[in-house]
Amino acid sequence: MAAARAHDLRTVLTGDDIARATRRIAHEIVEKAKGASDLVLLGIPTRGVSLAQRIGLAISEIEGIEVPVGALDITLYRDDLRLQPPRALESTLIPAGGIDGRTVVLVDDVLFSGRTIRAALDALNDVGRPAAVRLAVLVDRGHRELPIRPDYVGKNIPTSGLEQVHVRLVETDGADSVEISSAREA
């Protein structure tokens, strides 16, 4: 975030918006999957994991059963490793039941180029063989560079390439919000 210069911070989702969006996504997931029995939610660290847990909680409230929630770190599968200094790894936590034959919903905060999801699909491939993989994101900001499309979206937010999307969540940032900063060229 520090990269953003001269910001015009503009709030696009409030805490209430985020709560409504995650609950709606939970409903859509259940509806599409015709229940929650085969679902596994895997969040992509860091904020995707928090979102997955929230969605998981919402689904269990709706359906009355526990949905396995895990984390899938994609660092070692990234295609831009050589462009930056080595990154510290985040935890990968695959729920005890595994993912074979299940419907895996990948959860991330922002969908942008699609490269993260490409890496996640590769990572998933090394973990097991799901029956289906879906994608849930809180924000889709466009600018896709790969043929990847989300199944569940909290909010579509058209952005310019220069803008930055800041997702803040209670678990990691102390509060819930989504803001856009327009980083002007220096």
Added chain:
Amino acid sequence: MTAYVFRGVRPYGEAAVDIVVVDGVITELAAPGTGVGEVIEADGLIALPGFVDLHTHLREPGREDAETIESGSQAAALGGYTCVHAMANTDPVADTAGVVEQVWRIGREVGLVDVRPVGAVTVNLDGRALAEIGAMAGSAAAVTVFSDDGRCVHDALLMRRALEYVKAFGGVVAQHAQEPRLTENAQMNEGVLSGRLGMVGWPAVAEEAIIARDVLLAEHVDSRLHACHVSTAGSVEVIRWAKSRGVDVTAEVTPHHLILTEDLVETYDPVYKVNPPLRRTEDVLALRAALADGTIDALATDHAPHPHEHKDCEWGAAAMGMLGLQTAFSVVMETMVEPGLLDWRGVADRMSVQPARIGGVATQGQPIAVGSIANIVVIDPDAHWTVVPAALASKSSNTPYAERTFPGVVVHTMHAGRPTVIGGALA
């Protein structure tokens, strides 16, 4: 008749004169501007008797890729030397009259410095049987200094015999003091740093124990002993004690042991690998004090050229030794003169008079005075220079002082009345 005049030079840094040299001899110390002859400008510079090195490795015969008598002589002249003692550890070893005569003869042909061969004490430096010391002493080279340098004459009985035997020829045994069992595969000074770096240590006691033994042997058989490249504070104490007892012992110290310390080994750069190894700061300070008070009689370079590939490698595989001839004076300047430990007469004594006396070279180490043979070095104490390894005259470039800027520049050197270096370049 050939006449030269060092115009306006200050012998020993004292009052300016014209030193007039005619046919190899100083004939007059004239008032500045009045001497007659081919003028060598030396206005305000300092004249000292030409330096004498007791410890030079010229590598010829055998390793002419590292150094030759010619290239080594050039380096010596550029360093202000008019005489060098060529160590015996050549290939073949200088352990016969034939080898020492050959070295001596080539040295004369090159003619830049007196090349005085050192004869081996034992055959092939093996430490088992005495070499033909008498034949080398009686040869045209008239060898007086005998040394197995590079190796220690560690057998006490053999050392005793050598000390006794050289008495008949007025010779001296120059001992490379290194107890071999205590220094097997040794890589650096033994201490905290060697323990941390995981290097086999070369303990100070391995030098001190041999020097202690040898001064007692020299006393017992009433002979002369010279201790090569003394490197530790403990050795200084032993020598001081021996001299106080009246033992006929002399000692030398190298320039690098006056200025470099063991912490350089942390770079693992083999340019700092030398035998005896670089020691602690305490040792360096003790050696400077000992050279100042005369406990250590002479500076000796232990100039040890090595081909590039013997240094451009890992530490353990590298050869020991470093160049010294062209940097020796500057090191003395920085470590002894500038701190006030030696004045110019002191420098003349430690770099010329004493080494000439120890080496028994009557034609060297003579004072800047009428009637002396004209072995003269003229230096500029106020100038500085930066060491560029490739620019040194030696065929090798293993100087530990690359890119280092030193005080003190050798401007002119005259060997037996003939200019060998003029204006810092070979004449």
Added chain:
Amino acid sequence: MRHLLSAGDLDRDAALLILDTAAEMAALSDRSVKKLPTLRGRTVVNLFFEDSTRTRISFELAAKRLSADVINFAAKGSSVSKGESLKDTALTLEAMGADAVVIRHWDSGAPYRLAHADWIGGSVVNAGDGTHEHPTQALLDAYTMRRHLRDGTGALEGVRVGIVGDILHSRVARSNVLLLQTLGAEVTLVAPPTLLPIGIEQWPCDVSYDIDAVLPNVDAVMMLRVQAERMQDAYFPTAREYSRLYGLDGERMRLLPEHAIVMHPGPMNRGMEISAEVADSARAVMVEQVANGVSVRMAVLYLLLGGAKELGE
């Protein structure tokens, strides 16, 4: 981090980053598909001037699990009968495009020299140099201690470690002393005085000649291999006397606190520094040390090669 040459080069954060990364690597290694694409297209050379099958295999496996191409270059020889020089070997590897060179060499400082002599451009990992250091061994030892002590919380502050044996010739001991000090552990070295380096009193650790006095107060004891040949150089009179005074047998093992573990970098000299009873006991974590070695080396290779080369070096 460009190279890993000495455990002393790692500050606390760097050491913990490696150890934490190793923990993630270990978790990934439990999967059916163990291979990760991370270092695809990168070349790791194992340059071993000394035989060490276990260390070489460990690095090889680590590199392969990260999809690096691995070249094993056994440059056999000794300092006496040298084959190709280190420099020429290095230039060859550079020409082949090695991104990292994992080097085991008999000469202390050879990895440092390789990294600093302008012979190669890639990263250098010290896999054991002479009697100097073996940083990945120290890392895997620390990793193993983190898993077993303090309920696996990973905190080694105040943990007491005894290292027993031929300290003088041990690169494992040197690296462990440095790393464990960085991580806040307290180390006591135990050896006969002949097998302790001069100046050891200035090392950041305690020293004892008495193993029985040390064992009741440690959380981990690390037994070092002692080569029987050492007695020819008068380091100790006989193997039997060494074993009696400094070996870890069942009786001594019972002096250890209940929770303490027994470690050994291998290969073990059963009957010399460690008895079979101890080596096969539940406290012994040697097999686990080997497995942890792969994870730690994966972490090191990832952190050295997994990102862009640092600028300005």
